[in-house]
Amino acid sequence: DIQMTQSPSSLSASVGDRVTITCRASQSISTYLNWYQQKPGKAPKLLIYAASNLQSGVPSRFSGSGSGTDFTLTISGLQPEDFATYYCQQSHSTPLYAFGQGTKLEI
């Protein structure tokens, strides 16, 4: 089974910072990788699909990159509303749609 590992598990940053979250797959998943943002008490929200494609309506300060086993989510110029938990999710192999454990971005 594919394992998805995110780092760091938590991250402290300030408004205006540039932050990077990493997601590593235990085997190659090409670009079958999505990123979600979840705020407390809310459902996850799709940010990036297919590793680097910005979902409609998502601010351009969010970007994704990577292929194979290593992926990154970058937020350039943190805004107050960006403090949340971020999850990567693969759609390549069993178990389909496995998520990473999450990265909590705190002020």
Place this chain on the structure above:
Amino acid sequence: QVQLQESGPGLVKPSETLSLTCTVSGGSISSYYWSWIRQPPGKGLEWIGYIYYSGSTNYNPSLKSRVTVSVDTSKNQFSLRLSSVTAADTAVYYCARLSGLYTSGSYQTYFDYWGQGTLVTVSS
């Protein structure tokens, strides 16, 4: 704008069957895959399974023996049944639409619309 809404009991006894329904509004349930995802309190997300509007299904192997997902296109609804529940099945259960598209030579899938989630507690 597509909207999804989960409904069902918030409390289920151990060994019984958890049943939830997701109602889709603002769009047809046809031509898409529909999924269930859960999140134990304070923990991460776990995909449970999906169903195509035609009725074909795919389940997480870790839950496959206990899960049934069904669809009712006439009501624009799909449902989850999870049998023999234990405290470990206590979670917020989300329904979501699974969309896909071809990009850069591959067919990519992702969850683009989600319900608000419903907490199901397993306790006697």
